[in-house]
Structures are given as structure tokens and as C-alpha cells.
Amino acid sequence: MNASRTLATARRVLQQIRHDPRTIALLLLVPSLLIGLVSWLFSDTAVFERVxxxxxxxxxxxxxxLVTSITTLRERRTGTLERLLTMPLGKLEFILGYTLAFGLLAILQALVAVGFAVWLCGLTISGSIWLLLAVALADAILGTTLGxxxxxxxxxxxxxxxxxxxxVFPQILLGGIFIPRDQLPDVLHAISDWLPLSHAIDALNAVAADSESAEWIGGRLLIIGAFAxxxxxxxxxxxxxRTP
Known part of the structure; x- marks a missing residue:
């Protein structure tokens, strides 16, 4: 693996995205707007504090x-990937370049989403805001790699x-959003342990309630990182x- 080729791939992706304001808006603003919508829907209840x-x-x-998977697929369908791979660029360097590029965007996305939820929507965070940001960032990178x-x-x-x-949907259903994971049937609880989003949600809930140690949160981050x-x-x- 060559670091310079990986960085060059990441730079190319970022340059492409820079000229696509709709993708930038989707990445940076839509998650926060959806969080704000949930906060508004449950403004007269304590539901938003829980979810x-x-x-x-x-x-x-x-x-x-969604954005990562569709963008990468477009590279293959248009023949860009095939042309790139005729050069010394390897598949792993291509994937890592995309991960790095969208990982940088994920940092911005996590900053905007966490800041919006905490300071504008009034989400109460009893634990460390930095741990919350770290878990949110790891979760966004997980979405990138799965895409x-x-x-x-x-x-x-x-x-x-x-x-x-x-x-995505099984992770939403079994991640503890609708029913706490410890109340799931034993079989479904065992399945949810193997779904990375479950550990991200557990970690964010633990940071918000300050119910677990930093070491426990770090363990969840390692699990998310291993899946990524x-x-x-x-x-x-x-x-x-290339796609046939």
C-alpha cells in the first residue's frame, strides 16, 4: 500500500464533492435537520431526552x-475505477482513499450534529461532550465503510x-431505539450484540446519562472500529x- 496514492485518491474525492453543493448539504445539514425535527415533534415531552x-x-x-455507496458505485459504473486501476493504484488504496475523504467529512458532520443537538435542541449530556463526539464520529465512519x-x-x-x-434496518430495529436492548427476547438480544450500530447507540446513551466509565465507552469504540x-x-x- 502506498500512502501518497491513498492521499491523492482522497484529495480527488474531496475536490469532486467541493463542486457538488447538494451532496455537501446532504452530508452536513440533513442529519442535524432530522434531529431538530425529532426534537420539535417531542418538544412537550421527555421523549427527545431518551431517544x-x-x-x-x-x-x-x-x-x-447512502452517499458513500452511491458515489463509489458511480465511479465503477462510469469506468473511472477501471481507468484508475490500470495505474499503480490498488483496490485497498482506493477504498482507504474514499474512507479518508468521507472520514474528514464525517468529522464535520459529527461536529455539526452534536453541536446542533446539544446547544440548539437542548439535549442534556451528563457525560463528556468529547466522548459523545468521538462516538458520533466513529458511527459516521462506520456508515461510510459499510457504504x-x-x-x-x-x-x-x-x-x-x-x-x-x-x-441498515435490522440495526435500527434491534439497536435499542424502540425497545431497550435488555428487554429484547434472548435470541434478538444475542443478534443485536453482533450489530455495530447497537454498540454506537449504547455508547451514546451511556455518555448522555454518564452511566458508564470511559474505559467501557472505549471498548464500544474498539468494537465499532473493528467492524469498520x-x-x-x-x-x-x-x-x-467495473459494473457489467
Whole structure:
């Protein structure tokens, strides 16, 4: 793997996105607007205090998954990836370059979403705001890497959307947003332990309530990171040069 080629790929992706204001708005503003909508819907209740941390995990995760998977698939469908891979650029360098580029955007997204939820929507955070930001960032990067993995298998943008019921929806249903995970049936609870979004939601809830130690939060971050690294490796192995 060559670091300079990875950085060059990341730079190219960022330059492309810079000229696409709609994608920038989708990445940076839409998660915060959706969090604000949830806050407004439950403004006269305590519901937002309960589900707010999960929303910080959910909306950036979904947005990063969609944008990353569709953008990467477009590179393959237009033949850009095939032309790039005729040069010394390898598949892993391509995937890492995209991860780095969207990871930088994820940092901005996490800053905006956390700041909006805490200071404008009034979400109460009893723990460290920096830990909350770290978990939100790890969650957004997880969405990026899973999007890259989905794009390696999809042939069309429609197929990318079809991956959401398989990859995203089970994590939403079993992640503890609707029912606390400890109240799930034993089988579903065991399945949820193997879903990375569950650990992101658990960590954000724990930081918001200041109910767990920093070491426990760090353990959840390691789990999220392991899933992200696994998605990068699997995506680089299965990535096709061009969609037939």
C-alpha cells in the first residue's frame, strides 16, 4: 500500500464533492435537520431526552451509508475505477482513499450534529461532550465503510437502496431505539450484540446519562472500529473494476 496514492485518491474525492453543493448539504445539514425535527415533534415531552442520543447515531450513519455507496458505485459504473486501476493504484488504496475523504467529512458532520443537538435542541449530556463526539464520529465512519462495502456488491443505485433493508434496518430495529436492548427476547438480544450500530447507540446513551466509565465507552469504540476495518478489508477484496 502506498500512502501518497491513498492521499491523492482522497484529495480527488474531496475536490469532486467541493463542486457538488447538494451532496455537501446532504452530508452536513440533513442529519442535524432530522434531529431538530425529532426534537420539535417531542418538544412537550421527555421523549427527545431518551431517544436524542440514538438519533445522533442513526441519521449520520444512514446519510454516510447512502452517499458513500452511491458515489463509489458511480465511479465503477462510469469506468473511472477501471481507468484508475490500470495505474499503480490498488483496490485497498482506493477504498482507504474514499474512507479518508468521507472520514474528514464525517468529522464535520459529527461536529455539526452534536453541536446542533446539544446547544440548539437542548439535549442534556451528563457525560463528556468529547466522548459523545468521538462516538458520533466513529458511527459516521462506520456508515461510510459499510457504504463502501455495499457499493462493492451493488450494480445499480437502486440495488444500493435495496441493501438498506438488509444492512441498515435490522440495526435500527434491534439497536435499542424502540425497545431497550435488555428487554429484547434472548435470541434478538444475542443478534443485536453482533450489530455495530447497537454498540454506537449504547455508547451514546451511556455518555448522555454518564452511566458508564470511559474505559467501557472505549471498548464500544474498539468494537465499532473493528467492524469498520473489517468492512474496509472485505470491500477491497470484493470490489470489482467495473459494473457489467
Amino acid at each position: 436524542g442520543p440514538a438519533m445522533i447515531a442513526l441519521f449520520p450513519f444512514i446519510v454516510m451509508f 463502501l462495502l455495499a457499493s462493492a456488491f451493488a450494480r445499480t443505485e437502486f440495488q444500493v437502496v435495496q441493501f438498506m433493508p438488509a444492512i 476495518v473489517g468492512a474496509i478489508v472485505l470491500g477491497s477484496v470484493t470490489l470489482r473494476r
